[in-house]
Amino acid sequence: MAKLLIIGCGGVAQVAISKCCQNSDVFQEIMIASRTVSKCDAMKEKLQNKTKTVIKTAQIDADDVEALTKLIKDYAPDAVLNVALPYQDLTIMDACLAAGVDYIDTANYEPEDTDDPEWRKIYEKRCKDLGFSAYFDYSWQWAYEDKFKNAGLTALLGTGFDPGVTSVFAAYAKKHYFDEIHTIDILDCNGGDHGYPFATNFNPEINLREVSAPGSYMENGKWVEIPAMSIKREYDFDGVGKKDMYLLHHEEIEALGRNMPEVKRIRFFMTFGQSYLTHMNCLENVGMLSTTPINFNGQEIVPIQFLKALLPDPASLGPRTVGKTNIGCIFTGIKDGKERSIYIYNVCDHQECYKEVGSQAISYTTGVPAMIGSMMVVTGQWKQPGVFTTDEFDPDPYMEALNKWGLPWQVVENPVLVD
Ligand code: NDP
16 A cells, blocks of 8 residues: 655664554565665565565665665655654655655754754743743644645654553543643653663663653643752552652653643653663763763764763673563543543563564554554644644544554553552
């Protein structure tokens, strides 16, 4: 039925590619295009005899809009799935517009060079106007609304697990369980153990930037910012047990805050072990998380990129990670005049994911929704001109697909709330 161009071939992409190949009825053909073409060829080699999906590969630098536009025009896919890095979001959106093709991604735009004076001017104004200081935000991609609308094209932003599935859970809760939602707490628990004192479960640069930034949440339509890791709670997660979790800034708060303005408070918590936090604090204190280039022995290096080269590749954690993840949302509000609270979540087992597709659960829980979001767009179920997040469409077919494609969810009434 459809042809999908997948950009990137890292941890998340490899799961999305494997899932597209399991879903050959929808994805008749895919092209894997990335910076390092040998990774794309290795994926093709691994999968081509086990699937009906026809796989092609190509080398591409997705920062090069002209070359990417040509590749899209030559291959003529129904949509482009961006599972490269958030740095490429805008160039890939530009190429999709130039080639007249729908766009899908899993993370909102942030610049690679946060010292770029032009970007910094806009960023500093946004920090002042809105009150949160994370490097990533939706304004850059929401600014493409008219361009996509006028071109009759769909851009689906952030179809990973969080953001992505968590926002679909919110739309589902709103549709089926509440007349009014008052609070949303998004809880992301990774109870997995990879045996290293310190490693990140997805791209280290993106992960450490996110986690070391100040936390923030939305209350009555306004951002409240707090020092990094300064709000801590303990929660007993189904399938995992008790874990410490910390309030972080996260992108779906921004989209849900805009699209569900009636919600009075939206927070995001993620679990971290003590070893992770101690290492991160130490690395931050010595300047290793900095994105500002320094000169070392006549060579310019960016500390966080050098650190990335030293850390284990997240794609290599699969065989050694054991335990489960539990990611979901607790909603409180009113139904038929009565107070109600529900918890919708998925539990995913690292080793089960590894057995199925050769990846740990963090890549799996992102790559499966990336395939599902792409399926929603190419089958026309979620196709509308403009730029959208996953809370803006009918959640039912997506929720059904989660059950079918490896991320079953459950709804619990009256869960323990987070204070
Ligand atoms: P990886 O670093 O493992 O993979 C990134 C891939 O993109 C690599 O194959 C890399 O190529 C390729 N790439 C980077 N720059 C370019 C470029 N200029 N042109 C072409 N290809 C390029 O990252 P992950 O797989 O961990 O993460 C992928 C995305 O998923 C990120 O945007 C991340 O933020 C997002 N994510 C979203 C989550 C969610 O729940 N919503 C959760 C986790 C991640 P090379 O092989 O040469 O390095």
